[in-house]
Amino acid sequence: MATNTVVCHIDVNSAFLSWTAVDRLRRQPDCCDIRRIPAVIGGDQSARRGIVLASSIPAKASGVRTGEPLFQAQRKCPGLAVYAPDYDLYVRYSSRLMSLLRQVSPVVEQYSIDEAWIDLTGTDRLYGEAETIARNLKDRIRDELGFTVNIGVSVNKLLAKMASDFTKPDRMHTLYPEELTDKLWPLPVGKLFFVGPATEKKLLAMGIKTIGDLASADVRYLRARLHKHGEIIWHYANGRCFDEVSDQSTLNKGYGNSTTTADDITDLQSAHQVLLSLCETVAARMRRDHQYGSCLTIHLRSSQFQNFSHQIALPCPTNLTLELYQAACQAFDQLWDRRTPLRQLGVYMSKMDRCGLRQGNLFAADNSPKLAQVDQTVDQIRAKFGKGAIFRARLAEKHLSPMSGGPLSTPFRQQLETDDE
8 A cells, every 4th residue: 555545534423323313403403402411322122122322422421331231321321311213314314424425535435334434545636634634524524414523544444443433522533653652552452443352352361451562462473372363453553454445345244133022032933933034134135235145144142141153054145035044944943952042033144145156956946036036026015115015924923023123233243253263
């Protein structure tokens, strides 16, 4: 990567809560700005989906944290205002943000619904110095779209992202290679991108407490203890990142969905019904992106919050709902002991491709063309009339959602894979 490369990372401050606040104010200008009161965006607590998805600064000051149960947040902060998520709204505001970014630079890489990198290399001849561009962009987003962002500026994607995580909200920070000693290396090692809880625990056991400790460690020792991941995070600690910002869409590495049930799952039939609802959603997303997967992982969480997972290989890549469902049931039946009550089930597809080539079978009829035609028709009906317009009869018995999870439900891939694999 050229030394004169300039990269910015844009991160929306408390995105879901900010976007909800902006939309409320747009509809009712006199209403309360929920960013200024103790407030959170959270799931349905009555259905045991009461998890904090985003929180305001006053809520954070009371100790409320993203990902914790709502009841726990309400204990920390009595009188906490809770608002339901609106995924369609978030998609609209995310699209507006990305459109604005593309007005500044044609090279925009969206990292998530509320994060993106932009390549500003060479734009100084149009807009001035990188820090000036970043400050103006931050202010423009606030003034035109109504919400605030943090912007990190550096020479590569890694350092720009690390910089955007510094003091919040509505800030611009730089993290150039010459600033590593003062700004990056004193931070706890767990703050480094790509260092999750499992890796952090191993590093601490090795006596590596700060990012600086990791940067000065023997890479051979790290590779021996943490394999390839050890070498990657050593480069990251030293500010090295070789990925360029790309505006080209890449092949998704996987599609996942999970749901927390209103009541504990204690029988096979109920579990299979939930799996069918999950597979409907995952398969529809895969078909939307014209992708096929050949590896399915099932994830279970018990009523005591113990996690279990099991992975199986499929005979050929597929995005057919029925084939995903049959594989999910097979994996589930192999994993579950029939005694442990379950509160959460999840399905994750990986090993993706866009070809979907199938191996012929001389001894069995191939029903995939008929199944594909059925799925295509169902997708078209749901696109026109909503996901509840058509559903499988077996899901009507317990009034389950025909497609569990939302279009932006949090993927549970991180629960299935350790961060050092």
